[in-house]
Amino acid sequence: MSETFCFTCTCCGKRHQGSPSFAFLAPAPWLEQPAEIQARGRLDSDLCHYQDGDGEHYFARAVLDIPIHGVTDPFIWGIWVSLSRQSYRHYLAHYDEPDINSTYFGWLCNYLPWYPDTYALAASVYPLDRVHRPSLTLHEADHELVHDFKQGISMAKAQQIAELCLHRSAD
Numbered sequence: 531m532s533e534t535f536c537f538t539c540t541c542c543g544k545r546h547q548g549s550p551s552f553a554f555l556a557p558a559p560w561l562e563q564p565a566e567i568q569a570r571g572r573l574d575s576d577l578c579h580y581q582d583g584d585g586e587h588y589f590a591r592a593v594l595d596i597p598i599h600g601v602t603d604p605f606i607w608g609i610w611v612s613l614s615r616q617s618y619r620h621y622l623a624h625y626d627e628p629d630i631n632s633t634y635f636g637w638l639c640n641y642l643p644w645y646p647d648t649y650a651l652a653a654s655v656y657p658l659d660r661v662h663r664p665s666l667t668l669h670e671a672d673h674e675l676v677h678d679f680k681q682g683i684s685m686a687k688a689q690q691i692a693e694l695c696l697h698r699s700a701d
C-alpha cells in the first residue's frame with residue numbers, strides 16, 4: 531500500500547503535504563569563486579562551468595531519489611555533480627534530445643543537510659527525457675546517504691530531514 535507523504539511540522543505547526551523536494555541552485559565550488567571567474571563562466575538551472583587556476587570545471591544538475599517507506603513518491607534532492615569535459619560536452623550536445631543510452635560518471639558537489647559530508651560521493655548520471663533532469667545512482671560507499679539511497683528511509687526520518695531543510699534558515 532502506498533500513500534501520500536504529509537506531516538504536521540514540529541517547527542511551524544503547519545501540515546506539510548507531499549514528498550519533500552529540495553534543490554541546490556549551484557554546485558558548492560561555484561559559490562566559492564570570485565565574481566570575475568563567475569562572470570566568465572556559466573550557471574543556469576541545469577548547467578554550470580567555470581575556469582580557474584586549476585583548469586576547467588563542469589557540472590550538471592541531477593536528481594537523487596531517496597525512497598520513503600510506505601509512500602509512493604520519493605524524497606527528492608536536486609543536486610549538482612561534476613562531470614568530465616568529455617561527459618559535459620556530450621550532455622550539452624544531446625541537451626535537446628538526451629542520449630538515454632549514455633551514462634556519465636559524476637562526483638556530488640553539494641553538502642546535503644542532515645547527512646555527514648556528502649561532497650565528492652561518486653555517482654552514475656543517467657540522462658532521461660528532455661523534460662526531466664538526469665537521475666543519479668550512488669556508488670557503493672560506507673555513507674549514510676548511500677545507505678538511504680539503497681534502503682530507503684522511514685517517514686519519521688523523511689520528516690526530520692524535511693523540517694531541517696524547511697526551517698534551517700530560521701535558526
Ligand SMILES: [Zn+2]
Nearest residue numbers: 539541542543
Ligand atoms: Zn514547518
